[in-house]
Amino acid sequence: MKIGIVCYPTFGGSGVLATELGLGLARAGHQIHFITYRQPARLVNFAENVYYHEVPAADYPLFEYPPYDTAMASTLVDVALSAGLDLLHVHYAIPHAAIGYMTREIMKSYGRRLPVITTLHGTDITLVGKNRAFAPVVAFSINQSDGVTAVSENLREETLRAFPIKVPIEMIPNFVDLNRFTRTNKEHFRRAIAPNDEKILVHTSNFRPVKNIPDVVHIFQAVREVIPAKLLLVGDGPERQNIEILCRDLDLCDDVRFLGKLEAVEEILAIADLFLLPSGHESFGLSALEAMACEVPVISSNAGGLPEVNLHGITGFLEPPGAVGPMARHAIELLGDTEKLARFRRQAYEQAQRFSLDKILPLYEQCYHRVLEQAPV
Numbered sequence: 001m002k003i004g005i006v007c008y009p010t011f012g013g014s015g016v017l018a019t020e021l022g023l024g025l026a027r028a029g030h031q032i033h034f035i036t037y038r039q040p041a042r043l044v045n046f047a048e049n050v051y052y053h054e055v056p057a058a059d060y061p062l063f064e065y066p067p068y069d070t071a072m073a074s075t076l077v078d079v080a081l082s083a084g085l086d087l088l089h090v091h092y093a094i095p096h097a098a099i100g101y102m103t104r105e106i107m108k109s110y111g112r113r114l115p116v117i118t119t120l121h122g123t124d125i126t127l128v129g130k131n132r133a134f135a136p137v138v139a140f141s142i143n144q145s146d147g148v149t150a151v152s153e154n155l156r157e158e159t160l161r162a163f164p165i166k167v168p169i170e171m172i173p174n175f176v177d178l179n180r181f182t183r184t185n186k187e188h189f190r191r192a193i194a195p196n197d198e199k200i201l202v203h204t205s206n207f208r209p210v211k212n213i214p215d216v217v218h219i220f221q222a223v224r225e226v227i228p229a230k231l232l233l234v235g236d237g238p239e240r241q242n243i244e245i246l247c248r249d250l251d252l253c254d255d256v257r258f259l260g261k262l263e264a265v266e267e268i269l270a271i272a273d274l275f276l277l278p279s280g281h282e283s284f285g286l287s288a289l290e291a292m293a294c295e296v297p298v299i300s301s302n303a304g305g306l307p308e309v310n311l312h313g314i315t316g317f318l319e320p321p322g323a324v325g326p327m328a329r330h331a332i333e334l335l336g337d338t339e340k341l342a343r344f345r346r347q348a349y350e351q352a353q354r355f356s357l358d359k360i361l362p363l364y365e366q367c368y369h370r371v372l373e374q375a376p377v
């Protein structure tokens with residue numbers, strides 16, 4: 001199959017998932033065309049069957065807001081015609097579902113069919129999508145998609161509650177590549193970060209307010225009072241400066257490292273002891289799944305789809321968003337009990353296996369085949 005994939009190229013979960021999906025499909029023999037405004041963060045090496053098309057910045061002195069939608073749709077039409085795409089898979093509804101619809105309709109004027117599949121990821125529904133500034137377009141373009149998937153049961157239900165959806169939404173959970181995200185025994189690397197065998201806590205995100213990163217720091221502060229520990233913060237975004245100031249105010253700077261937008265996040269997860277994700281909302285929590293694949297238990301909030309990924313008392317612990325005290329107590333309990341930590345590590349890995357790339361990729365392929373059979377000619 002020749003498949004066009006549209007996503008945000010940033011370090012956000014939807015872009016990561018879309019890129020990993022494209023790379024997996026390419027390995028399975030499909031021809032994949034990524035169409036984005038910048039090289040996707042995880043598209044770093046040469047890969048067979050993979051093509052990358054950059055959407056040109058549509059800048060002109062008149063534009064206060066460059067018309068991304070028009071530039072993207074025009075690039076999509078160009079790629080679809082020249083490469084002969086069979087279908088288009090867009091990730092994150094805003095504005096990609098509407099762009100997909102526009103592209104499909106333009107393709108009709110060339111006498112060509114291009115079914116569109118939209119994958120909903122989270123904030124495109126829960127935070128931004130519900131906003132009245134976007135809602136009518138989001139609802140319309142979801143209903144116009146030839147196939148719609150959501151990354152968790154929680155997000156599927158939330159979408160049906162929030163919008164007048166008339167089309168079926170299939171739940172296809174996020175996945176992890178277990179060959180890439182795996183425990184390694186890099187003692188020298190571990191020692192460089194934790195020279196006195198401190199426990200290593202990790203948080204990775206795009207540093208948005210919804211991630212509740214101040215809670216990560218407060219949980220770490222409580223842990224460090226009892227157990228020697230280091231905190232590694234991977235990623236970057238609007239909250240970064242506030243968090244640096246908070247660490248200075250709490251006198252934690254010697255034990256907190258900001259690692260920025262690391263490409264090889266798996267190297268950090270592979271030496272971690274605990275992952276923290278206390279988000280105010282999280283439709284799935286792909287970063288938690290990646291940690292679990294590396295045998296790292298997770299202390300998270302119980303928001304959104306997180307309970308579908310992190311299992312309370314098995315792969316980690318879940319508490320309501322903002323419950324810093326209970327989250328810190330769980331962290332101390334786990335890190336202070338070697339046997340329990342080992343058991344949770346094993347269980348986290350077992351749970352991650354349920355979301356392996358090998359298991360989930362065929363679900364997308366089946367969805368593509370179904371859409372190709374059913375979409376109107």
Ligand code: GMT
Pocket residue numbers: 011012013014015017092121122123151174206208210281282283284285286287304
């Ligand atoms: O806002 C973000 O966290 C980024 C967002 C994205 O689309 O990049 O992440 C969402 O999609 C991820 C991949 O499906 C999910 O794992 C995240 O849980 C989800 N984020 C939220 O719901 C806040």
